[in-house]
Amino acid sequence: MKVLYAIFEADPFIKTGGLGDVGGSLPGALCRAGTQTRAILPKLSSIPDKYKSRMETLAEFEVPLGWRRQYCGVQKLEEKGVVYYFIDNEYYFKRPGAYGYNDEGERVAFFCKAVLESLQHLPGFFPDILHCNDWHTGLIPVFLREQYMGLPAYGRIAVVFTVHNLKFQGIFPKAMLADVLGLANVKSAADQLLFGDVIGFLRGALCYSDRLTTVSPTYAEEIRTAYYGEGLDEIFRRRSGILSGILNGIDTDKVSPISDEYLSETYGPADFRRGKSANKRSLQRDLGLEGNPDIPLLVIVSRLTEQKGLDLILGILDELLCENIQLAVLGVGDAKYENAFRSCQERQPHKMRACITFDPAMSSRFYAAADMLLMPSKFEPCGLSQMAAMRYGTVPIVRETGGLADSVIAYNQYEETGDGFSFANYNAHELLFTIKRALDIFSNHKASWEALVRRAMEKDFSWKASAEKYAGLYQELVSQRREVL
Template identity: 40%
Template sequence: MKQILFVAAEGLPYVKSGGLADVIGSLPKALQHQGAEVRVIIPLYLQIAKKHRKEFKFVVEYTVNINYQEVPVRVYQGEHQGITYYFVEHQGYFERGVLYGYDDDGERFAYFQKAVLELLNQLDYFPDILHCHDWHTGMIPVMCKENYQNDKRYHNIYHVYTIHNLAYQGNFSRDMLDSCLGLDMSLYDNGNVRFDTGISFMKSGIVYADQVTTVSPNYAQEILTSEYGEHLEHVLQMRAHNLTGIVNGIDTDEWNPKDDKFIPCHYNKVSVFKCKSENKLALQKELGLKQDKDIFLLGLVTRLTDQKGLNLVLEQMKWMIEANMQVVILGSGDGYIEDEFRAVEAGNKGKFVFYCGYNEILAHQIYAASDGFLMPSRFEPCGISQLISLRYGTLPLVRETGGLKDTVIPYNEFTGEGTGFSFANFSGWEMMECIHRALYVYYEKPKAFRQLMRQAMNVDVSWEVSAKEYMQLYNQK
């Protein structure tokens, strides 16, 4: 049985700021179904401590050297759905208002990574696979291979490193190499960890891991180019023979319209047409939209950033409001986008709703009630929302980039094939053309639209296929 340790900065069901948490919350379960034994390590953040610390078991206390001082580490253990979780406690570093975005993030996550490597020694637990995720864990393969090269227990570990979003790289001062990571400055001088005049946690993980993965096949190809490579394309090109794109899945137990506890009318592929109308009416009533089961409802559940294409939405808002549809947006992010959406809602009551923030119950209701789900991303490594939309028979309207291109088949009016609608270029005009195409099929070809809904719900969006691909990768050790 393969022993696999996941190391990440966040993970459901304990804490979430983005799609990384969804993966950490669901992929380990799928891997265990494939016969692996999986454990997970994340920091003990304030929101986890408040809610769960009393139920966790204290495991061990030790120290790691940060800024030439011995800093205490306390580790707790919990279990969820058969997965063992370890939580690294440091109140000063992790019990703060939000997860990231602090001036000392480099020091915080250097501490976390050092704590993880020493925990293996403390527990006498040395997994076959150490699977690290995103920049917060990128120095683990480096420290393991450079600082423990004479220790066979560490030397035998196989390192897999997953890029969830290349845009966030963990770039810090080179002084951290010695002061926080305990690594020799020669690694900066020879270029192994150097990025511009500093160091990059993301680059380091790419260089030192045995296998590098990212979260969709198309994104794996995109990041080899200057357009999407975020100035790391040349490094990725050197590792191209060890770079694999494996598309994400979703937790199909949590996201299941047959028994979703948050939606008023449960449904399957047979009852989707009737029940989606009932869910739509219920959501319209709750949010103050004009109640009309026949109008096209377009949903968005997203971070409000330009990366997600919200600038295109704002650019085309006049035409979206004039179109024969209602729009509901759930999310938070850039302040100017939030302010613009509030203003649009104020002038278009009954047709446009903006809920600022995140509401899990409302998210489920939007997926279940909407006819279309808009994702006009500038880039999208994989995307989770389009997978949930497919599961709920809500047709994704997506830009053909990253995982969106891998997972949504555009409607072909001649063959009837498709699971959604798409557009190629990052253009507001093309986005509106895509929306109008969906509206045309919805109103003028209702049978074709219903067939697309069935086809969407037939797509396997579970982790089963992807988990098998990961197991094949792990077995290369």
């Protein structure tokens, strides 16, 4: 069974967030699960030269895009046992950043069309499954069904589409339907892409794909409701029979306090007290906080956006800092939150530090030094920060939504079970009460706290289980397709 995994970013080539983590980890896990999986992504200019220099050109051809015919090169590179294909076009991809350009819709449409055109130029590899990810690949199933079914073998391809974050849908003016997509006269496409005066790339994928998945089981349930569905809940309810949620994993070899080169001391579950104490003192010193490892250190490692529940934190921040704690924030995002945390640091410099930056090395140090991670998200399709924190023995405090509900088991003091703390309602003081409960266990029930930390560190967040579920989904699809054909 051959799978082509289409995604716009993949670590270590290009990564702007969690999507890059998935693109860099899941294809390898799928190969280990027994599928012949290869990945395809755009050749963005920010890919390091050490990878570009190793790429081998397989083909050069033109891609039809509306009235345009655009150059396309396909290049190949094997990294960590996985074959990656790169779509080359300097007009669309030779730019400083991955996203944020005025012609974003055209760039993405070109990538989707180029993926389908490239299938005729991949020696010895024609996929049974196209696995597409987020709105950047949303037009692949649309183009496949509307423009490529007459080509040999294309009719037997099945499409899996994964929603990583429904908030981002690829919304563009309806004029693109004719000018860029060449689908204005295709009634079925217009009916399913259009809503009002705009078209939605992700909407198209939801209507045209054979299977829909999200990155956690709870999120797959939530998006069928108006509150979480971002205007697409009716489609998810209508297609609920082909919708499922598979929890993301993390690269447990890379995300590990045992081998992390950025830590002042490495450690594992057996000696986490020594390791976390040493890393806390180191971070406290560098941040200018009082160097007492007995003071609970709470951290936020996040994009600073509304999604992450930061309004809840700001609502209780002054009350929280009345407790005997220290708080450190790491991340960048909306100016509203950046400025609020900077202001708090000015008011409480002995207890609060705001590191308004994106710094992977500092992220590792925060996870290793902290006692608790605050992640009270308004919505969270999966979330990776809570998984990373638990690997480093930092106990997550989360709201019960999406992947947070699926990955964090609430502490039960009567049964001595659980690996974190959680609350249900989007309410600032419910968050505060949950934090105070965690602080009580940390300060007054040391044995329970240490057992909780060990359970968190020993939890299996590897990609193995997720990859096996995807492999099972692929096999089911291929079998059904063969029966039909």
